[in-house]
Amino acid sequence: MIKLSYSTFGLTNLSYLDSITEVDKAGYPGIELSFHRDQFNPFDITDEKIAAIKKRFETVQVKPACVSTASHFFTPQRPHEPSLMTPDLAGRKRRIDLVRRGIDFARKMDVSLVTFGSGFIRDEHVANPSVNPRELLIDSIQQCLRSVHDDEDITLLIEPEPGMYIETLQQGMDLVKEINSPKFQLHLDLCHNFCSEQDYLGALAKAAPYAKFLHVSDAQEGYNLKLVKMTDDLKLDMDFAHYLIYFPDSAEYLLVDRDHPIYFYDGEKPDSRKLKRIESILASVNISQSPAFVDYNSLFAGTSQFESEIFVYLISVPGLTYDVLERARPIIIYLRSTKDANGKLLMNKMVANTLTGIVHFHEIPGEGTMDFAASLKALNDNGFSGYASVELYHHVQSWQKALNDSYRHLSQFV
Numbered sequence: 001m002i003k004l005s006y007s008t009f010g011l012t013n014l015s016y017l018d019s020i021t022e023v024d025k026a027g028y029p030g031i032e033l034s035f036h037r038d039q040f041n042p043f044d045i046t047d048e049k050i051a052a053i054k055k056r057f058e059t060v061q062v063k064p065a066c067v068s069t070a071s072h073f074f075t076p077q078r079p080h081e082p083s084l085m086t087p088d089l090a091g092r093k094r095r096i097d098l099v100r101r102g103i104d105f106a107r108k109m110d111v112s113l114v115t116f117g118s119g120f121i122r123d124e125h126v127a128n129p130s131v132n133p134r135e136l137l138i139d140s141i142q143q144c145l146r147s148v149h150d151d152e153d154i155t156l157l158i159e160p161e162p163g164m165y166i167e168t169l170q171q172g173m174d175l176v177k178e179i180n181s182p183k184f185q186l187h188l189d190l191c192h193n194f195c196s197e198q199d200y201l202g203a204l205a206k207a208a209p210y211a212k213f214l215h216v217s218d219a220q221e222g223y224n225l226k227l228v229k230m231t232d233d234l235k236l237d238m239d240f241a242h243y244l245i246y247f248p249d250s251a252e253y254l255l256v257d258r259d260h261p262i263y264f265y266d267g268e269k270p271d272s273r274k275l276k277r278i279e280s281i282l283a284s285v286n287i288s289q290s291p292a293f294v295d296y297n298s299l300f301a302g303t304s305q306f307e308s309e310i311f312v313y314l315i316s317v318p319g320l321t322y323d324v325l326e327r328a329r330p331i332i333i334y335l336r337s338t339k340d341a342n343g344k345l346l347m348n349k350m351v352a353n354t355l356t357g358i359v360h361f362h363e364i365p366g367e368g369t370m371d372f373a374a375s376l377k378a379l380n381d382n383g384f385s386g387y388a389s390v391e392l393y394h395h396v397q398s399w400q401k402a403l404n405d406s407y408r409h410l411s412q413f414v
Contacts, residue, residue, distance in 0.1 A: 002376055002414045005030030005065040005389035006403060007215070012039045013396050017056045026403045027411070030065035032389040033109065035102065037073050042101040050108050065387035066113040066157075066187075066213050069102040078322065079315050083119020084140035085133045085165060092140050095119075099144045099156070106154055113213050115157040115187045116144075118166035118175075121318040133165055141179055148183050157187035157213055162195045162360040163316035163353055169193060169207040176210050188379075189215035189391070191362050194370055195354035201378045208382035215391045216410065218368030222352030222359035227317045227328055238285045241357070244331065245281065246324055252296065253331055254278055260346055261291040264331055269293050299330035306336050308394055312361055313351045362392050364402050366409035376413050388414065 006028045011019040016039055023031045035042045057064065072079040074094065082091025084099075095116075102114045118137055125133050141156070148154045160172040172186050188204070188211045197203040224241040228234065229248060236243055236256060243256040255262040261282055263270060270278060270293070278291060304310075310332050314325045335347035352359040358369075365372060376388070390410070395402035 001385050002214075002380055002388050003029045003065075003386070004407065004410055004414055005032050005387040006406070007032040007034050007068065007389050007391040007393075008039065009034040009036065009068065010390070010392040010395060010402060011399050012036050012393075013399060014039075016040045017052060020053070020056050020060060020062065022399075022403065024060035024062040026407050028062055028407060030387045030389065031062050032066045032068055032387075032391070033064050033105070033111070034068040035070035035073055035098070037070065037076070042070070042073075042098065042105065045101070045105065050105075053109070064109050064111045065389055066115055067102045067106040067109070067111050069098050069114065069116045071117060073098060080117060080119050080164075081122070084116070084144075085119045085125075085137040086122075087124045087128055087131045087136070092136065096140055096143050100147045103144070103147050103154060103156075107152065112153045113155055113157055113187075115159055115213060117159045117161050118164050120164050120316075123319060123321045126319050137165065138175075138179065141184065145179075145181055145183055155183050155185055155212055157185055159187040159189055159192070159215070160196065161189065161192050161316075162355070163318050165318075167355070168196050169203045173207060173210055185212045186210040187213045187215070189217075190370065190372075190375055190388075191215065191217040191219045191360065194219050195352075195356055195358040195360045198356065201374055204375060204378040205382040208379045208384040211379070211384050211386075213386055214379070214384075214388040216365060216372075216388045216406075217362035217391055218365045218370050219358050219361065219363060220350070220368040221357055222350040222354075222361075223347045224352045224354065224357035225313075225332075225347075226353065227320065227325070229320060229324075234281075236281075236285050244328060246320070246328070250274075251324075251327065253328065254281065254291070255331070255335070256282065256285060256287070257346075258287055258289075260340060261287055261289060262294055262346075263291045264294050264296045264299075266296045294334070296330070299334050300337075301330040301333075304333045304337070306333055309336075309350050309359075309361060313353055316353045316360060362394055364392060364395065364409075365390065365406050367405075372410060373413050 006023045008019045084095050086092050099116050106114050160166045226241045227244045229246050245254045252266050253264045338346050350359045390406045392402045
């Protein structure tokens with residue numbers, strides 16, 4: 001049986017107590033209790049706050065479904081960092097401590113599920129190839145598991161996410177099997193899975209027996225753009241994605257796109273040597289069209305209407321420094337706001353960095369292309385039972401619409 005829930009992460013304009021009341025009023029049976037640096041800071045939890053939350057639950061029908069440890073908690077502009085696989089032990093311990101606080105909160109609230117993500121391969125990992133990120137992740141999870149008592153009903157869940165080290169459901173299942181603990185299972189996010197699985201429904205069916213909790217939001221097709229560093233052995237697959245290649249020697253970028261290749265230069269246009277290099281890269285994927293040249297310094301670098309979209313994109317790109325990622329921001333703004341000679345936007349869909357080209361941007365259920373009837377049926381038919389929690393952190397300003405529209409659309413399927 002699948003029951004609907006709503007995450008407080010989408011209600012951060014409200015107080016924690018008011019968010020519980022509003023989810024109850026909207027008709028949801030469950031609510032996901034998410035840590036948040038402003039709304040509900042796990043480092044500020046007191047006995048008085050716990051008592052107030054428990055008292056509020058006594059006045060409503062809605063029940064706490066899961067505790068979500070905060071992905072955006074430590075540094076909002078660098079979500080998920082530090083992670084459970086950060087090379088720096090001090091960083092890992094900060095994340096472990098946060099998960100442990102989630103366990104303690106779940107214990108006090110009589111909640112049986114605590115969820116987190118693996119984190120990303122970052123430039124620190126690339127710079128230290130002797131460090132095994134999987135070993136770090138497993139050790140961190142085992143440390144978290146030691147905080148769960150043998151006689152209590154608390155299960156830790158890992159949530160695969162686009163771009164993360166644990167990205168696909170198969171990777172999640174493999175990790176669950178390797179950890180080999182009944183207190184460690186999967187948290188499925190349907191938006192993430194839609195972005196990461198070629199056989200989406202088949203993957204859900206296979207993962208259902210390992211899953212204890214769902215996140216729900218909608219998604220749509222985007223402009224799949226892989227941001228990569230130039231190397232001698234770089235392989236490009238234009239049937240898979242477009243590419244934005246970063247050149248470390250000049251901090252310039254080449255957009256590899258069949259319709260409009262563009263070189264973003266800094267100060268001076270490429271000389272003959274660099275031009276040959278650019279043409280060689282384009283020729284390797286059968287692009288004979290000469291690239292356009294755009295002066296990087298002429299690009300708009302301020303706040304744009306694409307802030308949320310670009311933010312989600314950039315944090316999902318692994319293996320590059322944040323400076324490289326942030327330097328790409330004006331380029332993406334340019335591509336999303338500039339039209340070609342035919343009046344068509346150079347990038348006429350939201351930017352994506354996924355395995356399918358679906359955009360990792362949580363939309364209100366019913367406003368994207370996901371088939372929720374088939375998705376929930378695949379899970380239900382293969383043994384999943386539990387809460388499906390709507391997570392819409394992009395819709396905080398319009399939370400009432402998101403809360404009610406989501407319930408209206410999803411309630412017909414559960």
